[in-house]
Amino acid sequence: EIVMTQSPATLSVSPGERATLSCRASQSVSSNLAWYQQKPGQAPRLLIYGASTRATGIPARFSGSGSGTEFTLTISSLQSEDFAVYYCQQYNNWLETFGQGTKVEIK
Amino acid sequence: QITLKESGPTLVKPTQTLTLTCTFSGFSLSTSGVGVGWIRQPPGKALEWLALIYWDDDKRYSPSLKSRLTITKDTSKNQVVLTMTNMDPVDTATYYCAHFGVAGTFFDYWGQGTLVTVSS
Numbered sequence: 001e002i003v004m005t006q007s008p009a010t011l012s013v014s015p016g017e018r019a020t021l022s023c024r025a026s027q028s029v030s031s032n033l034a035w036y037q038q039k040p041g042q043a044p045r046l047l048i049y050g051a052s053t054r055a056t057g058i059p060a061r062f063s064g065s066g067s068g069t070e071f072t073l074t075i076s077s078l079q080s081e082d083f084a085v086y087y088c089q090q091y092n093n094w095l096e097t098f099g100q101g102t103k104v105e106i107k
Numbered sequence: 108q109i110t111l112k113e114s115g116p117t118l119v120k121p122t123q124t125l126t127l128t129c130t131f132s133g134f135s136l137s138t139s140g141v142g143v144g145w146i147r148q149p150p151g152k153a154l155e156w157l158a159l160i161y162w163d164d165d166k167r168y169s170p171s172l173k174s175r176l177t178i179t180k181d182t183s184k185n186q187v188v189l190t191m192t193n194m195d196p197v198d199t200a201t202y203y204c205a206h207f208g209v210a211g212t213f214f215d216y217w218g219q220g221t222l223v224t225v226s227s
Contacts, residue, residue: 038154
């Protein structure tokens with residue numbers, strides 16, 4: 001089973017600042033990596049798939065990069081609605097796994 | 108548009124079997140490349156992938172839960188059913204079903220989730 005490790009666990013950022021979230025896979029997942037945003041009491045929302053492709057309706061301030069084992073989600077200028085928990089998910093090897101999440105909180 | 112909704116008991120007793128139904132609209136499970144997955148989330152914790160089923164009835168299960176899970180589909184009813192045997196309090200979680208498409212087994216549409224509590 002591929003283990004996904006996200007860092008940091010919590011990221012404190014001021015509105016308007018840039019946020020950089022990391023996700024590491026225990027073995028290569030090629031570009032088969034997705035990012036989700038989850039707000040309290042809501043289902044996750046797909047942000048990024050294929051490591052760098054924004055899902056429909058996702059603002060351009062969200063961008064994804066990386067391949068193999070190292071991935072990054074960048075939020076270029078945090079808006080109030082972006083404070084949430086973010087999860088990565090690999091879908092490379094028939095057995096999908098999620099990371100443990102990064103909480104982005106207001107500094 | 109694609110929508111999914113989970114249904115099932117909100118409370119089950121330890122050792123019982125949980126049966127959850129995902130009823131969806133906006134797509135068909137007879138369409139090549141599509142499928143439905145189940146994901147759960149214990150209160151305050153991370154997402155955990157459980158199982159998924161493809162349009163061609165291929166199935167995948169989480170290795171750690173494989174012996175307890177069964178996923179099936181009823182294409183005519185637009186439903187996917189997940190059963191989990193031998194429920195334990197640690198299985199208390201919100202259970203989500205979600206759609207995936209031809210681009211890969213990431214989940215682009217999610218149900219609202221249903222909270223299942225395991226308690227005697």
